[in-house]
Amino acid sequence: MKTLSLKNLAKTYFDPYAGSHVNAVHDVSIDVEQGEFVSVVGPSGCGKTTILNMIAGFIPYTGGEILLDGKPVRGPGPERGVVFQSFALFPWKTVLDNVGFGPKMRGVPKAERDRIAREYLALAGLSHAAHRYPNELSGGMQQRVGVVRALANNPDVLLMDEPFASVDAQTRMTLQEELTRIWQERKPTVLFITHDVAEAVFLANRVVVLSKGRVLDQIEIDLPRPRVWDDLVKDDRFKQLSARVLQMVRAA
């Protein structure tokens, strides 16, 4: 089992302007089981992006442990795929070469990585865009590429940092529905960071509410799948869960 565990994770950094140490994250413990979709939600400044950056290995942590499959992680690695709010596609590479980048780094031959990339592009309905460049695509399409680029590398865990925050509201709903569909087909392990309560509840099996660098509560989301917005906006259970999470976030 590939389980992601955060054990008493902490991050303290020195603020040279304030002249003191700041605790961005204290004592956070979260377990994400294989094939589970966990959303982390909290107000800005609660430390959620810091946590994701530590798991991804972009910044070092100062306390506790991050274990993937029981082994501690240090530094970035291909077993932890990341989807960025800024998309972070390589502008000088075609969509096909962006998606094939991970396999390329593993030394997969060109023909084989093109096959892999095409398979994943088809999954996101992007087959027609294979030979286009990122700046020729809409924001929504760029982030679809961002998601399948991470998936095509077959990571043990997919880390998503507010990936849909910079697309328009309608596109965002479509992307959320597509993500739940892809998740059901492939069952990747996902840790999804967001400040959007409805998004967190819509996507996840479990929502972790974060406040001031601590876990406030964890709520199981027992909504049936497939989930589509047209149904869920009318669903009482969805409204109830969203209201509960929202209350906690606002009180946080």
Added chain:
Amino acid sequence: MNVLLQFWSGYARMTRRWPALAAIVPFIPVVALWSAVAAAGIFPRAFFPGPVDVVNSFFTLIYKGILPDYLGDSLIRLFTGAAVGMALGIPLGVLIGTSRWAHRVCWPILLFFQAIGDIAWLPILLIWFGFGLTTMTFVIVYTVLFPVVLNAVLGVESVPRDLARAARSLGASPARVLWEVTLPGALPNIITGLRNGLGYGWRALIAVEMIVGTSGIGFMMFDARRAGSTVEILLGMIILGLLWYIVDAWILAPLERATGQRWGLVTS
């Protein structure tokens, strides 16, 4: 008003079909004014020759073989200097852009030497290397180097941090990040640096040829002054402008646009 509009739309269509036309047409009034002033005889002919005299001297010098030789010498000097300047400048710029330590150590030194203009080196270079190719090459390399280094640093620093992070979390080693992300990301700026560098280099070369040269366009112009040949001096000036226009507008600018557009940095 209507006639003007029709004329304008005709011109717009013509220049789209033959883009070179857009470069030539603005010079028509300039040359016309020049001919008029020369023809009016305000200044003595030997002092202020007209366009026809300059064109004649162009053909004479081509016929004698002097102009092709000198032009070839100048261009070879420029491109050797530019090649060496890039070979030194791009790696140095990438190093300074990626390493905080290299930045701390090199940046103040770089700014210090940037302030000592190319020509300011000539007195010491003439003592060290004498009147020759070494001195000229040094000045060109020196002139090309700074714009290339400074723009390469800028380019490396302007690559979004998330791109390097994305590459790392897709399994790229730091060396592959340099090759797959940093260099292509910095390329548009590096080409801008090269474009500036060649522009400054071209000017510096002419200046150095005047002082040090035994051949080249700069030498030709300075030699013409000794002979009192205003025609050749003007011819030299026109060649400098024309040649740079061709290199910049037809080679460097399209290259810069092509990378900038592809990279999504230029939206127009």
